[in-house]
Structure formats: C-alpha cells, structure tokens
Amino acid sequence: MTMKIKKMSKYTRRNFITYVMLAILFVVVQALVSTGNVSSLIKGQLVPICAYVVMAISLNLTVGVLGELSLGHAGFMSVGAFSGVVMATCLQTVVPIAWLRLAIAIITGGVFAAMVGVIVGIPVLRLKGDYLAIVTLAFGEIIKSIINNLYIGLDSGGLHMSLLTDKLNLAEGGKTILGGPMGATGVSSISTFTMGMILIVVCLTVIFNLVNSKSGRAVMALRDNRIAAESVGINVTKYKLMAFVISASMAGMAGTLFAMNYSTVVASKFDFNTSILVLVFVVLGGLGNMRGSIIAAAALTILPELLRQFQDYRMLAYAIVLILVMLATNNPTLSAAFRRFFGSFRRKKPTSDAKGGAAQ
Amino acid sequence: MKKLFAMLLVVAMVLSLAACGSSNSASTTGGDTAATNNDASTTTPADSATTDSGAAIKLGGTGPLTGGAAIYGMAAKHGAEIAVDEINALGGIQFELKYEDDAHDAEKAVNAYNTLKDWGMQISLGSVTSTPAAATSAKNFEDRIFALTPSASSTAVIEGKDNVYQMCFTDPNQGSASAQYIFEQKLATKVAIIWKNDDVYSKGIHDTFISKAGELGLEVVSDTTFTSDSQTDFSVQLTEAQKDGADLVFLPIYYDAASLILTQASTKGYAPKFFGVDGMDGILTVEGFDASLAEGVMLLTPFSADATDDLTVNFVGKYNDAYGETPNQFAADAYDCIYAIYNACTAAGVTSAMSAEVTNDLMIAQFTSMTFDGLTGDGVTWDASGAVSKSPKGMIIENGAYVGMD
The missing domain is CATH 3.40.50.2300 (Response regulator)
Structure with missing residues (x-):
C-alpha cells in the first residue's frame, strides 16, 4: 500500500488523501450519530455544512482555477434551491422514495443553475478583473430580485406561474410553492447527511478530473496568461464558459441540498452576504486548494455557533478570529515555521501530506 | 515585523473581547437579579432562575x-x-x-x-x-x-x-382588521399604501388589506413598494401618494422604515394621516428620530402601555x-x-x-x-x-x- 501511494503522482496522492479524509469523516460522524453522541446542534448543521462545502469547492473552481473573481455565487445557489424545491414538491406523490426525490431535485437544481450560468456567463466572461466581479455581483442581485417577485403554484391543472403579483388562481386543493417574498414554505425537509457527502464526493471528483484534464490545463493556462494561452490556440470563451457553468451548476446542486433541509426558504437568504461568506471560505482555504476549502467551509460554519458564549459580541468575535486566521496563514515567519515542522515530519513519513500547501 | 505586531494587536483584541463576553454575561444575570429585586417585596434572591435549575x-x-x-x-x-x-x-x-x-x-x-x-x-x-x-x-x-x-x-x-x-x-387578520377599522371609523376616503415587498409580514397584511378594502368599497389610490435594499429614500412613493390625493397612508411595515417615511413626508410638507399595524410599535424609541413627527400616527395593536388597569x-x-x-x-x-x-x-x-x-x-x-x-x-x-x-x-x-x- 505504501509503495503504491509513493508511486502515485503528486496530484493523485493529494486527491487521494482528500477522499480518505472525507471517508473517515463520514464514518466517524455516522458512528457518532448512530450511538447518539452528537448534540442536536451539530446534527442540525451537518447538511448545511455539506451544502457550504460544495459551494466553496464550486466557487474555488471559478476563483482559484479559472482565476476570475465572482461575487454572485449565491445567485446560482438560489436558482438551484428554488427550482429544486419546485421539482421536489411536484414529485411529492409521484416519487414516494425520499432520497430518489431529493436526487432528482438536486439534478434539476444543477441543470437550472447551469442554464442561468450560460446566460450570465456569455456576457459576463467578456469582462475581466474588477469589472467581472462587479457584474457578477449585479447578476446575483438580479436573480434575488426576480425570485422575490416570482409566484409558482401547483394544482390539478399543473404548474402555474406569475410575476410581480399573486395571480396564480389555483384550483381547489392547489398549493402555492413559491410565494414571492414569502419564499417557499412548507417544504418537506428530506436532505440527509449521506446525500450531502455523496454530493461533495461527486463534485470533488468532477473538479479533480477537470483540473487534471486537457481542458483543465487550458483553463489554468488562461488564468496564468491569457495572451499566451490565446496565442497557442486555446479558445478563451469556450474554456472560461465551461469552468463557469460547471461551477454554477454545482452551486445550484448545493442550493437544492440546502433548501431541502429547512421547511422554509426565502430569496433574501441568498444575498450578497452569502456570496461573500462563500468567498471567505475559498480565500481562507487557499485559492485552488480544494481540501482547504472543505476544511474552511466546515470550520467557519460551525464557528459562529461555538461562539454563542460571547452572546452579543458573537459576530465581532467571529470577525476577529477570521482576521487572526488570515494573518496567521499569510505570515511568512509562521508559515516558515509550519513548513519546517511539517517538512521534518514529511521526511520521516513521505506519505503524509498533511499541510497540502496554502496554494498549489 | 509589522505583521507580527498586527497579530499581537488582534490577539489583544480577542482577549479583551473574551473579557467583554464574560463581563457581559455577568451583567445580564446582574440585570436579571436586579429585575427580581425590584420586586423585592415578594422575592428573595434564592428565587432567581439560576438557583432553581434543578427543578x-x-x-x-x-x-x-x-x-x-x-x-x-x-x-x-x-x-x-x-x-x-x-x-x-x-x-x-x-x-x-x-x-x-x-x-x-x-x-x-x-x-x-x-x-x-x-x-x-x-x-x-x-x-x-x-x-x-x-x-x-x-x-x-x-x-x-x-x-x-x-x-x-x-x-x-x-x-x-x-x-x-x-x-x-396572524398577518391576514391584521390587514382585514385595519381596513375594517379605517372604514368603520371613517378615517379616510382615499388610502395610499406603502409596503415592503420582500417581507413576509408586510406582504401578508398588504394582500388582505387590499381585498378587504375592495369588499368594503374603501378606495386605494396608490399602492407602492420598496425592498430592504431601497428603504432609505421614499420620495417616489410619497410623491405618488400625494399626487393621487390620499388622505391616509397605510404603512404595514416595521417602525424603522416608517420613521424615515414620516421624516421625509414632513420635509415634503405632506401631512396625511398615517396608519400602522403592530410593527409600527417602537417608533417612539428610534434613536435620532424626532418623536414629534409621530404625533397623530394611528396604529392597530393589542397592547397599550398607558392603559390604567393594574x-x-x-x-x-x-x-x-x-x-x-x-x-x-x-x-x-x-x-x-x-x-x-x-x-x-x-x-x-x-x-x-x-x-x-x-x-x-x-x-x-x-x-x-x-x-x-x-x-x-x-x-x-x-x-x-x-x-x-x-x-x-x-x-x-x-x-x-x-x-x-x-
């Protein structure tokens, strides 16, 4: 086994460790839950953590691998969340098996978010740098605004839809699924931790394979030097759009998973602040570093809850911890010390790649 | 070196904050006991919630x-x-x-x-x-x-x-009760509504108010909205209400936005009656709000702090x-x-x-x-x-x- 791992390429080994980490985490958490050793607080956070992890790795694809700053990622999450909820509600009676219904809803969420990703991506990806960031921010707000004014209902005659005002005119026994600013209420919460973990693994596999493929190298070449990449015949629009749409679709799937965990979900939840929160996960975990994103997303989702003892100063404490961590990871003295420590560690045990590097 | 110094500062902040946190919790419990002690005729400190946690x-x-x-x-x-x-x-x-x-x-x-x-x-x-x-x-x-x-x-x-x-x-209940009240008390003939269309509370009241007003024959001349992103400037909504000759503005919103509406209406020299629901409660305690502007504002609420019952x-x-x-x-x-x-x-x-x-x-x-x-x-x-x-x-x-x- 050790020999085999040694023979693997550097990337394969790194990815392999990430999978093993997830598998161990899953087994440990499942064991703890089944023996009743987990508090309701942590149990209630398992699914949101999975959703945020998927959000973080998908945004890392845009920011870390493609190298474009996107500030509207929550918009795709929102599209996925609401299309997934509508799908799941429609299938309530047709597909009685909860996990299958959830899986279909997640795929629907991913497809819809990908479509919006194409629509947004075509004009937006012509821009670069700060301009792109600002336009994605605007698109995030547009999506929020549209969903805030969208009414969808279901009755015996099928789906009804109206914009701005509630003109659904549902037949007897009809149900409003999405009620504008009221959001979706009465959603049956069917998300599970297992499904969340499966989604993480699927998304990770896609990203790892993409990054190591011909297309992935083209995307990274674009990030590093656009002109040089273009000069060797790489199609800029194609590869940019590909990475962007894959990222959007994963955000949509995360959105469905998140929404199906709560009985109510409102569009204003997926605002600019949520986009920034996910960006914080990515930056803290390291641009392009998927394992870092996973750890950062999980840690920063639990952190505010662990700080409840600070009472009113909770969010202030959260912000300060965040600054501290950012400073610590970027401090040359400290990171040199880390490297020395893990370096000596690595020489003795070459399989352990615990640090992983702040950035690839 | 600079960075190290910055980090030291942050550590100091965290530590002072931890102190804040604990002193804060202490002061809260202090407040609790103070509240208990105000009731000193019947309360002894032993009665305070913390000591009874067992039973x-x-x-x-x-x-x-x-x-x-x-x-x-x-x-x-x-x-x-x-x-x-x-x-x-x-x-x-x-x-x-x-x-x-x-x-x-x-x-x-x-x-x-x-x-x-x-x-x-x-x-x-x-x-x-x-x-x-x-x-x-x-x-x-x-x-x-x-x-x-x-x-x-x-x-x-x-x-x-x-x-x-x-x-x-429930929200629908408040909306229809407000319309009923305005109609029965003959408070207005032309009503304008300014509401927040990304808020469940506001929307619930607005929708039932409109339908009840339609039933009663109460004329709604202006129906304008805002969102949480645009709740600082209400000149458009107020101008429209004024232009349509509304003599009562119904505000099914929370007090924070309502205080701005009142301030801006007064600057414009527009003085209709203002009618709110229970979210309007609290408007008198908004910091920096001239409470005299709220004179004459009507609201529908189940509780009044100046009632004289024991x-x-x-x-x-x-x-x-x-x-x-x-x-x-x-x-x-x-x-x-x-x-x-x-x-x-x-x-x-x-x-x-x-x-x-x-x-x-x-x-x-x-x-x-x-x-x-x-x-x-x-x-x-x-x-x-x-x-x-x-x-x-x-x-x-x-x-x-x-x-x-x-």
Whole structure:
C-alpha cells in the first residue's frame, strides 16, 4: 500500500488523501450519530455544512482555477434551491422514495443553475478583473430580485406561474410553492447527511478530473496568461464558459441540498452576504486548494455557533478570529515555521501530506 | 515585523473581547437579579432562575437579539424575563428561561433552536419573527416540543402543526382588521399604501388589506413598494401618494422604515394621516428620530402601555425600572406567553420531571380549551390550528405616548 501511494503522482496522492479524509469523516460522524453522541446542534448543521462545502469547492473552481473573481455565487445557489424545491414538491406523490426525490431535485437544481450560468456567463466572461466581479455581483442581485417577485403554484391543472403579483388562481386543493417574498414554505425537509457527502464526493471528483484534464490545463493556462494561452490556440470563451457553468451548476446542486433541509426558504437568504461568506471560505482555504476549502467551509460554519458564549459580541468575535486566521496563514515567519515542522515530519513519513500547501 | 505586531494587536483584541463576553454575561444575570429585586417585596434572591435549575421547567426561545430586528427580540426577551421572575417569586411552579440569538435568519434560528434542545428545553417560545419561526416551528412539530410564539404572525408558522400556537394575530387578520377599522371609523376616503415587498409580514397584511378594502368599497389610490435594499429614500412613493390625493397612508411595515417615511413626508410638507399595524410599535424609541413627527400616527395593536388597569401598570412599571424604556407590544406578548404557559402548566399539573413530549400533549389539551386574560386582551382563546382570537385596539400617538382611540 505504501509503495503504491509513493508511486502515485503528486496530484493523485493529494486527491487521494482528500477522499480518505472525507471517508473517515463520514464514518466517524455516522458512528457518532448512530450511538447518539452528537448534540442536536451539530446534527442540525451537518447538511448545511455539506451544502457550504460544495459551494466553496464550486466557487474555488471559478476563483482559484479559472482565476476570475465572482461575487454572485449565491445567485446560482438560489436558482438551484428554488427550482429544486419546485421539482421536489411536484414529485411529492409521484416519487414516494425520499432520497430518489431529493436526487432528482438536486439534478434539476444543477441543470437550472447551469442554464442561468450560460446566460450570465456569455456576457459576463467578456469582462475581466474588477469589472467581472462587479457584474457578477449585479447578476446575483438580479436573480434575488426576480425570485422575490416570482409566484409558482401547483394544482390539478399543473404548474402555474406569475410575476410581480399573486395571480396564480389555483384550483381547489392547489398549493402555492413559491410565494414571492414569502419564499417557499412548507417544504418537506428530506436532505440527509449521506446525500450531502455523496454530493461533495461527486463534485470533488468532477473538479479533480477537470483540473487534471486537457481542458483543465487550458483553463489554468488562461488564468496564468491569457495572451499566451490565446496565442497557442486555446479558445478563451469556450474554456472560461465551461469552468463557469460547471461551477454554477454545482452551486445550484448545493442550493437544492440546502433548501431541502429547512421547511422554509426565502430569496433574501441568498444575498450578497452569502456570496461573500462563500468567498471567505475559498480565500481562507487557499485559492485552488480544494481540501482547504472543505476544511474552511466546515470550520467557519460551525464557528459562529461555538461562539454563542460571547452572546452579543458573537459576530465581532467571529470577525476577529477570521482576521487572526488570515494573518496567521499569510505570515511568512509562521508559515516558515509550519513548513519546517511539517517538512521534518514529511521526511520521516513521505506519505503524509498533511499541510497540502496554502496554494498549489 | 509589522505583521507580527498586527497579530499581537488582534490577539489583544480577542482577549479583551473574551473579557467583554464574560463581563457581559455577568451583567445580564446582574440585570436579571436586579429585575427580581425590584420586586423585592415578594422575592428573595434564592428565587432567581439560576438557583432553581434543578427543578425548574425549562423554557427556550429564539429571537433576533442582534442585527436589524434586534429591538423585537430584545423586547420579547425582556418581557418574558419579567414574567418568569414574577412567577418564580410566587413559589409554586418554577421556570428557567433562555433566549438564543437567531439574527432574524431561518438557518441561524434552527441552530439556536438546536442549542436550546441540547440544553433540555421542555416548552418552546418559538421564534420572535416570522421567517425564522416558520423554520423552527417545523422543528417543534418534528420533535414534539410545544411552542407558543409571542409575535411570529405569519400563517406559515402554524399551518399544519398541531403543537405550535401564536400569541399575536396572524398577518391576514391584521390587514382585514385595519381596513375594517379605517372604514368603520371613517378615517379616510382615499388610502395610499406603502409596503415592503420582500417581507413576509408586510406582504401578508398588504394582500388582505387590499381585498378587504375592495369588499368594503374603501378606495386605494396608490399602492407602492420598496425592498430592504431601497428603504432609505421614499420620495417616489410619497410623491405618488400625494399626487393621487390620499388622505391616509397605510404603512404595514416595521417602525424603522416608517420613521424615515414620516421624516421625509414632513420635509415634503405632506401631512396625511398615517396608519400602522403592530410593527409600527417602537417608533417612539428610534434613536435620532424626532418623536414629534409621530404625533397623530394611528396604529392597530393589542397592547397599550398607558392603559390604567393594574396588570398593565404593574408590567410597564417593572419594565421601566429594569430596562429604562416603555415596553412595546412584543414585550407584552412575550409576557402574556409566559403567563399562558404558566396557567396551562398549573391546570395540567406539568412538572419539570416530565419529558417534552408528555408536556406537549398536556399543553395542546389545555390550549385548545382554556381562556386566558392578559395584557394583550381579555378572554383570549385559541383554536386547534394554533391561531389566537382576541380583538385589536386602535391607538393614536399623542404627546409622545400611545393613547387608546376609543
């Protein structure tokens, strides 16, 4: 086994460790839950953590691998969340098996978010740098605004839809699924931790394979030097759009998973602040570093809850911890010390790649 | 070197903050005991909630204690604390109350709810605001923990849940009651509405107001909206209302935006009647708001702080002593919640040794059959859906205080 791992390429080994980490985490958490050793607080956070992890790795694809700053990622999450909820509600009676219904809803969420990703991506990806960031921010707000004014209902005659005002005119026994600013209420919460973990693994596999493929190298070449990449015949629009749409679709799937965990979900939840929160996960975990994103997303989702003892100063404490961590990871003295420590560690045990590097 | 220095500074901040945190919690408990001691004639320090944790029934609630909606969460928390201290002073059943912050967000509310569940909450006070309450009430239903929410007024909170009850009216109820009131009292012929279209609360009231107004033949001449991103400038909405000749502006919104509307209307020299609902409550305590602008504003609320009955006088006095302000309707609702739960517990013989599930069934049986007299109404009853039945009172602001209109 050790020999085999040694023979693997550097990337394969790194990815392999990430999978093993997830598998161990899953087994440990499942064991703890089944023996009743987990508090309701942590149990209630398992699914949101999975959703945020998927959000973080998908945004890392845009920011870390493609190298474009996107500030509207929550918009795709929102599209996925609401299309997934509508799908799941429609299938309530047709597909009685909860996990299958959830899986279909997640795929629907991913497809819809990908479509919006194409629509947004075509004009937006012509821009670069700060301009792109600002336009994605605007698109995030547009999506929020549209969903805030969208009414969808279901009755015996099928789906009804109206914009701005509630003109659904549902037949007897009809149900409003999405009620504008009221959001979706009465959603049956069917998300599970297992499904969340499966989604993480699927998304990770896609990203790892993409990054190591011909297309992935083209995307990274674009990030590093656009002109040089273009000069060797790489199609800029194609590869940019590909990475962007894959990222959007994963955000949509995360959105469905998140929404199906709560009985109510409102569009204003997926605002600019949520986009920034996910960006914080990515930056803290390291641009392009998927394992870092996973750890950062999980840690920063639990952190505010662990700080409840600070009472009113909770969010202030959260912000300060965040600054501290950012400073610590970027401090040359400290990171040199880390490297020395893990370096000596690595020489003795070459399989352990615990640090992983702040950035690839 | 500079970075190292910066880090040292941050460490110092964290440490000082930790000190803040602990001193803050100390001062809160200090406040609690102070509140108890105000009631010194009947209370000894031994009665305060902390010492009774062994045998007390644990009540938990979530509310926005920080953020934009904090005034509601804090008011509800304070109102409930006063009631708990009074009840604990009586001897009999003992309560232990804990409020957790949900920052007016469904996700955080579920986390706060789970924290309370881990703490061993036996009866829940739901959430203070509607969107978080819709999420936590689903949890209440799932976990079979009885909930009585003081102020989450959306119908989604109680819909399809047999063990979630409300102390306040539902939103649709407020909208139709307002239209009815304006029509019956002949307050206006032409009505303008300014509402917030990304808010559950505002939308619920607006929709029923419009349909009720249509039924009654009350003319709505202007119907304009804003969102949380645009709640600083209301000149467009006010100009439209003025142009259409509205003599009453109905504001089914929270007090923070309403205070800006009043200020901007006065700068424009537009002086219609303003009519609000229970979210308007609290407008007199907005910092930096010229309270004289609120003179003549009417609102529909179940509670008035200047009523002269013993119960209200006692409550307002204690609240003033403990927190230095006049209680609003949220505080009164939370106060009533605790007493309603107390009455039900007494009647059903609930003890702290019972599980939340057993308590739940006993409470449902009590709430569907009992009648409750409190600050926010006499002869209050609940139906099996969880909605409350009580009558709203019309209030008008005169000389910086709420005065009953009839």
